[in-house]
Amino acid sequence: MQTQATVANPILWADVPDVSVIRVGSVYYMVSTSMHSMPGCPIMKSGNLKHWGLAGYVFDRLEDNDAHNLMDGKGIYGSGSWAASLRYHDGIYYVAFSSNDMNRFYVYRTADIERGPWERSVIEGLHHDPSLLFDDGRVYVIYGNGDIRIRELTETASAPKEGGLDRLLFETEREGIGLRCEGCHAYKLNGFYYLFFIEWPTVGNRRRRQLVYRSRRLLGPYERRVALDDDLGYRNCGVAQGGIVSTPEGKWYAMLFQDRDAVGRIPCLVPVRWEDDWPIFGADGRVPGTLEAPMPDIAPRPLVTGDEFDYGDNKLALNWQWNHNPDDRLWSVTARPGWLRLTTGAIANRIELARNTLTQRTEGPTCAAETLLDAAGMKPGDRAGLVALQSGFGTVGIWAGENGERFVAMCVRGQDGSEEIVESLPYACERIRLKIEFDFRESADTAVFAYSAEGEAWRSIGRPLQMKYTLDHFMGYRIGLFNYATRVSGGFADFDYFRYAKGGERD
Structure with a gap:
């Protein structure tokens, strides 16, 4: 049943960083960074963008070595899977990310995002904060920090395409910027290519902010705008980094995150409207604390849950x-x-x-x-x-x-x-x-x-x-x-x- 729901930010007051969201039919899926926690790359599911529950994981183990097994005296704290890109194309779900400790780029594919199995491909070398882009029968990954690169992949995104595109796409702003653009989310909509990034300026508000680059041609030139520069009233911590998604009714939202100190980096839902083919984030440039949105009435599922350990098989709940x-x-x-x-x-x-x-x-x-x-x-x-x-x-x-x-x-x-x-x-x-x-x-x-x-x-x-x-x-x-x-x-x-x-x- 379709209802008008009050949505309160943050959507999840828990560590769910580097979110990437898609909709397939009437169902939304989201993936986030998991680093040293295993199983990794949690897949979350929602029917309304408000209530999210765990649906599965992309992998049980990323690698089987002393560091990942916590046997080398250091482990992979702060490494492992970072900033995954979730995409759906021609009946196949894709998750792509880099791992700093392995200096590798991983692409996983499945026809069943909730049950798997996931087919894995490994490409040597980091592709920092990648975004997959499927465009007219070709597949690209756009990635980087400040120097934004584009690389063409094979049809299954399993390897670099021999003789394919592999070049610097553009360089982002340097002056007054501490952390240059990263966290790419790439889309092709309404005849435009849109690339969303975050950056962290050292002047002005000096907080993480959301940017959008736009071009009618894949290789540019690209126009640039600040899409959002707001902190939801919290300690000048910007709400930024993430992508956009539409509802079946044609409404648009961005799922971004915010640093909230010890609890971690928490997702927020931001309304998006279009003006002259530019996405306009928020309400009067602000992230609303609450927003009214037409959303189906679906019961929430807990992200964190108790457990009496009453199992018939040696398998734990997805929350663990x-x-x-x-x-x-x-x-x-x-x-x-x-x-x-x-x-x-x-x-x-x-x-x-x-x-x-x-x-x-x-x-x-x-x-x-x-x-x-x-x-x-x-x-x-x-x-x-x-x-x-x-x-x-x-x-x-x-x-x-x-x-x-x-x-x-x-x-x-x-x-x-x-x-x-x-x-x-x-x-x-x-x-x-x-x-x-x-x-x-x-x-x-x-x-x-x-x-x-x-x-x-x-x-x-x-x-x-x-x-x-x-x-x-x-x-x-x-x-x-x-x-x-x-x-x-x-x-x-x-x-x-x-x-x-x-x-x-x-x-």
Whole structure:
């Protein structure tokens, strides 16, 4: 049923950056950056541009090597899949992106975006922030940072076309610009080629802004306009980078994102109208906090969700992603029915290097998660619990001692990168409840840690974590379950549930 809906920005108050959106029939699909989280390149689905749910992933693992497996002492934090381009052409869905750590450009194809399988092609060399463009039987990728290039691909976009176009398309502005144009989204509409970018000026508002370049010819020359320069009233953080999409009724919108500190980069929906074949973003040049739009009445699906771990097969809900590639031999939801079991493998000295940490996004304005941990199977030196995961991490959980004793501990990242104990207390029981509460309101960006024995009141532990978004991880804070060994492998921790609550819910 078609209704007039009130849409509030942000559309998703969670880390869903570098969005690329298409519509096929009456269904919208969106892909975003996933970097070191696996499975990667999440595909989200919507019937109305307002409510988005996870429909699948493009790949389970991008590569199988020591860095992607978190076995090289560094991992691929801040690397992996970046700024994917999602397109649909002649019955086939395409996702294309580059990976900085691999110095490669990847193209995936499928006839079924929700179920796959995805066919993969690899082209050597970075194609920074690419956009695929299908034009009159030819296929191009347009990419770059400041120096914008165009390269012709084969009909299936699986390789460079031999003898095809491969050249500099144009150079973007330099004067007064800190970050030159990147984040390309390319379209051919109404006899024009449109290229959308972001740039970050060092004069004027000094915030990320959305640009559009337009030409009647693919190779130019291109005209340039600032399409949007607004911050939605938030700390001079520009709403920009993304593409445009039309509704079946012919209305146009842009899906862009905004930096929102520790929670990450969050999508916003911006109305678009056309004037003299130029796209005009926003209402009077501003991103509306709310907008009325004709949209079908479709129930929302949660991006982050609780889990009682009641599975018949050893397969998790789509909401979960592992921190780097998991070792599938060492986790199970069937070994102990109704529980998630994490068994230790390689030795690690901190949570950042711990394999098989299972994560979901955090959400604003506030959210909280709790779990019940059974520590009976842990070995000396094991550490298990809940983590607020970014470079400046915080953990709460059980540390297993040398002689069978246990401690409940709250830890943060120390100056040398190791886990620094803020508070540690003896704990006699095998089972413990753990909780982290997140507050992203007005950039408070705090996480508070608590524990309790079963049936007892919650007790805070340690100190509130002042969360900070840093570029070494380049990802908003995530909430995760972990168990890792510091001395000997083979111990296990069982988690009975993951219960999640989001504050400030909107219809």
